[in-house]
Structure formats: structure tokens, C-alpha cells
Amino acid sequence: MAKITGLGGVFYVVKDPAATRAWYRDVLGLDGEYGPQMNWSEETGDRPYSLISHFADDAYIKPGHGEFMINLRVDDLDSFLTQLAAKGVEVLDSTDEGYGKFAWLLDPDGVKIELWQQVAAPE
Template sequence: MQKVTGMGGLFFRAKDPKSLAAWYERNLGITRVPQDYDTQPWQQSAGPTVFAPFSRDTDYFGRPEQMWMINFRVTDLSAMVKQLESAGIPVEVDPESYPNGRFARLYDPEGNPIELWQPEQSG
């Protein structure tokens, strides 16, 4: 059986796509979509990706009409939180450390939930 090899993109609607793309680039380091085929798009680091459909009545994403949430892996959650808070972005850090790592939550300027995940290092 053929299988997909990874995520190739995340596409979603935005009220102001240019401004939102600039916010993600400035605060999370995700470069904007190239305007030509010679420029490489943002390259993510190899690592785990969780693909998990949730029940329609979950409150994990926040408001009921929110149909998705993106989770980004980070190497140093504390440093990323400090960087975001220094930019005036509120971040809620989960105080618990789980067997699979640590988490924090923030929202982009359009109210979309973003989860940051520092995976637990196996060794």
C-alpha cells in the first residue's frame, strides 16, 4: 500500500492573508509562500507529526465553530514563550509536563489557536 510521506502544506482561509502570513513569519519563523518556483518554501525539521481527528463537540480548540488547530514543534518551549511574550503576544503555558512533552497555547491575530509542543526527548 502506498502511504503519504508527510505534510505538504496547510491551507486555510484568512481575513487578511498577507498580514497573517507576515505575523507567522515575524513571530514563528515560517517564511511566506514563494512567488516563484525557484525559491524554496519553508522547510520544517524532521520529527513526529500527530494527525488526530477530534469529536465535533471537543472544546480543545476553543470556540465550537473552530474546526482546526495547528500544533508546531519547538526545541525550547521556554525560549519560544519568552520570545513571543517579548513581542506582546499572550501565551498560556500548560504547567504540567507530560510523557510526550510540554505544551503552550496562543492565538494568531485572527483568533486561530496555535499549540506549541516541545516533544520529550527519548533516550
């Protein structure tokens, strides 16, 4: 039987797509012909996964604008946060939940970005 194999992308409207793509390229290191692209073949973690999560309200999404956020996997969150600091990017908060490390920032359009380093395979 055919099945869904992963997240294909996140699509949303912004005022200046070229400027937003440049920010993702320059700040997060994500580039591609049609926008920021991530290749699963570069993932080295144990049983990596993507998640579609649902919330009853927008408290977790705030201070982002809109009713969604983008979660991006990162291989070394601490080093990536150091890189962001060198670029003058404000990180809203960070935490280690045991199964993963997280940090949050806003893109230039106010969309909340959650950075996630998976540190344990799912049970």
C-alpha cells in the same frame, strides 16, 4: 508500495492573507514564498513525527475560532515562550506532559496554535 510521508500543509481562509503571513513571520519566525514553511531537514529530535488527531467536540480547540487548530513543533519551548513574551504575545496556557511540552496561543484570525516540543520518541 507508495505511502504518505508527512503533513504537506494546513490551508484555510482568512480576511487578510498578507497580514496573517506577516504575523507568522514576525511572531513565530515562519516565512516562505507561499506562506509559513517548515523544513523537516531542520528537525533534530529523535524520531520526529506529525500527527493528525480527531476530536468528538471542539473543547480542545477553544478559545480558537473554527473547528481546527494548528500544532507547530518547536525545538525549545521555554526559550520560544520567552521570545513570544518579548513580542507581547499572550500565551493562553502551557504544560509539560512528560512526552512533550505544550503551549497555546491565538493567531490574529483567532486560530488556536499549539506549540509542541517533543521530548520523547514515540513508543
